[in-house]
Amino acid sequence: MRDQGIEQKDSRGDAAPDDAATKDTANRNTANRNTATSDTAIEDIAPEDIAEARLRTRRGVFRAVAFRDPVDGHEHMALVRGDVRGRERVLVRMHSECMTGDIFGATRCECGDQLDTALDAIAREGAGVLVYLRGHEGRGIGLVAKVRTHILQDDQGLDTVDSATAIGLPVDVRDYGPAARVLRHLAVRSVRLLSNNPVKVDALESYGVPVASRVPLLVPVSDDNVRYLTAKRDRLGHDLPQLDELDELGQLDELGGLGDAQVGEVHG
Numbered sequence: 001m002r003d004q005g006i007e008q009k010d011s012r013g014d015a016a017p018d019d020a021a022t023k024d025t026a027n028r029n030t031a032n033r034n035t036a037t038s039d040t041a042i043e044d045i046a047p048e049d050i051a052e053a054r055l056r057t058r059r060g061v062f063r064a065v066a067f068r069d070p071v072d073g074h075e076h077m078a079l080v081r082g083d084v085r086g087r088e089r090v091l092v093r094m095h096s097e098c099m100t101g102d103i104f105g106a107t108r109c110e111c112g113d114q115l116d117t118a119l120d121a122i123a124r125e126g127a128g129v130l131v132y133l134r135g136h137e138g139r140g141i142g143l144v145a146k147v148r149t150h151i152l153q154d155d156q157g158l159d160t161v162d163s164a165t166a167i168g169l170p171v172d173v174r175d176y177g178p179a180a181r182v183l184r185h186l187a188v189r190s191v192r193l194l195s196n197n198p199v200k201v202d203a204l205e206s207y208g209v210p211v212a213s214r215v216p217l218l219v220p221v222s223d224d225n226v227r228y229l230t231a232k233r234d235r236l237g238h239d240l241p242q243l244d245e246l247d248e249l250g251q252l253d254e255l256g257g258l259g260d261a262q263v264g265e266v267h268g
């Protein structure tokens, strides 16, 4: 059932080897300005702030496009599979950095599972982009502050929202401009966005990247992540049908997980 709902595959053949993969992308950066879909005033990434190379991974070969964003100054990375240039409805994940979840496999949030599931989906589709966004720890409050919120969550039972506001920090200050800028550099014309968060759709579109549809990225509910997922749904407006289902069955208190993580198309 892992492919359920992904209704479209582009009619391309196997991705062609990328001969230019290790070249500096300065020339293409200039050319892209004429092919991007939007004419918004979004800044370009400077040629000296972007480099790309082939990256062989356990999911096969990606193009690793590293860039320093002209606005936030962070170094981010886009992992690109297949030929996305000039394409519509490219499968895209904008993944917010989470050291504890992504690297150390922490289970209190579902970030690591979402990262794996998104990369699996892109690899299975044969084309897509995962933008790994730095500076997004704890929805933008930073790593130290995030860990500080964990203390409040563990000791006082606060959720992910109240634990931030309790120490005077904003709930979400992430900016998705870097993702929009690299998608523009890659000449992606429109995206199918892997996310459960409607706010991300609006954020990306506000930067002039059309979002053709949102593709849910559903991680199984577990004893460890149920509080976090519930807060995301009830406090932050995320669409989490796997949680709703358990809720309707009155089973949120007796969790055993729902099997493999899934992706599926929502609309459009």
Ligand SMILES: [Zn+2]
Residues within 6 Å of the ligand: 098, 100, 101, 102, 109, 110, 111, 112
């Ligand atoms: Zn996380």
